[in-house]
Ligand SMILES: NC(=O)C1=CN([C@@H]2O[C@H](COP(=O)(O)OP(=O)(O)OC[C@H]3O[C@@H](n4cnc5c(N)ncnc54)[C@H](OP(=O)(O)O)[C@@H]3O)[C@@H](O)[C@H]2O)C=CC1
């Protein structure tokens with residue numbers, strides 16, 4: 001198997017780095033600002049449980065574009081770009097990879113498999129879900145929370161899951177990835193709250209004002225999902241329907257009940273915080289925007305998610321939980 005990581009950022013470098021450390025053939029396709037440093041220093045891959053490996057640059061193939069690249073017949077693409085970059089990445093992959101090449105979306109949101117199918121119809125898109133947070137600092141990627149990667153069942157998924165597990169990437173193969181992706185989206189509704197708060201995840205989740213904003217976004221999403229007949233899978237230690245209730249608990253009770261949820265590296269922040277800090281477009285439309293669209297398609301409105309989309313569309317803001325309450329009209 002030859003893994004092509006399309007989008008060498010936090011998730012792509014973590015997954016690709018672990019596979020390469022286990023001896024798998026890995027090509028990283030990414031930006032010069034990241035790949036030049038890896039070409040010089042190699043890649044360090046670590047996790048919350050203490051795994052720590054150095055992958056020398058010679059164990060990786062590094063490419064800034066797919067043009068002219070020989071795509072092996074046994075290639076598996078791991079698509080790790082942000083949702084807004086999926087269409088362009090899929091078109092480049094479709095032009096470079098043999099028909100039928102599996103393209104696994106390790107992205108957040110619920111729309112990327114359809115985007116791959118629309119922009120690269122000859123590839124075989126496979127849905128997946130990455131539950132954990134990854135922190136990228138220079139040439140060091142660190143998994144800052146826990147959980148298993150979930151993969152849609154597919155003829156290619158069994159061998160892929162074996163390779164992932166052998167590399168220390170806990171993996172579960174599921175019959176239907178859609179409910180899992182909707183379950184993850186419920187958790188990702190914290191991304192804009194975390195990004196606006198400008199706090200590390202662990203601190204932000206210990207702030208009740210921030211948690212109640214997160215809960216309001218989730219409550220609207222749960223209502224829309226129920227109306228649409230979507231039953232989100234349990235991705236956190238708490239069942240989806242109970243999440244907003246647990247988030248609204250007073251701090252002391254929440255901290256006691258949600259001990260597993262708070263098992264987060266103190267430095268970890270959401271991927272949306274990374275984007276805001278770097279001045280890049282965020283995935284707000286794939287998260288809150290998806291809730292707004294689902295609600296609208298089923299005769300509902302999701303006003304808090306609508307306002308969150310508007311807040312993230314404007315200039316960079318830093319808001320306390322109380323200020324977010326006011327901005328969302330809570
Ligand atoms: N970070 C995290 O902890 C988690 C992230 N996710 C999800 O995983 C996905 C990836 O997130 P993350 O790893 O944080 O993203 P990053 O922004 O860290 O990495 C994506 C990288 O891909 C690059 N890129 C984009 N388009 C191309 C292209 N056509 N060719 C080569 N490189 C390209 C980007 O460059 P540039 O910025 O210049 O466009 C960027 O360096 C997202 O959907 C995210 O929501 C899921 C779980 C956890």
Ligand SMILES: CC(C)(CO)C(=O)C(=O)O
Nearest residue numbers: 131132133187269270271
């Ligand atoms: C793991 C989680 C939910 C929060 O960090 C995430 O998916 C992200 O940052 O995008």
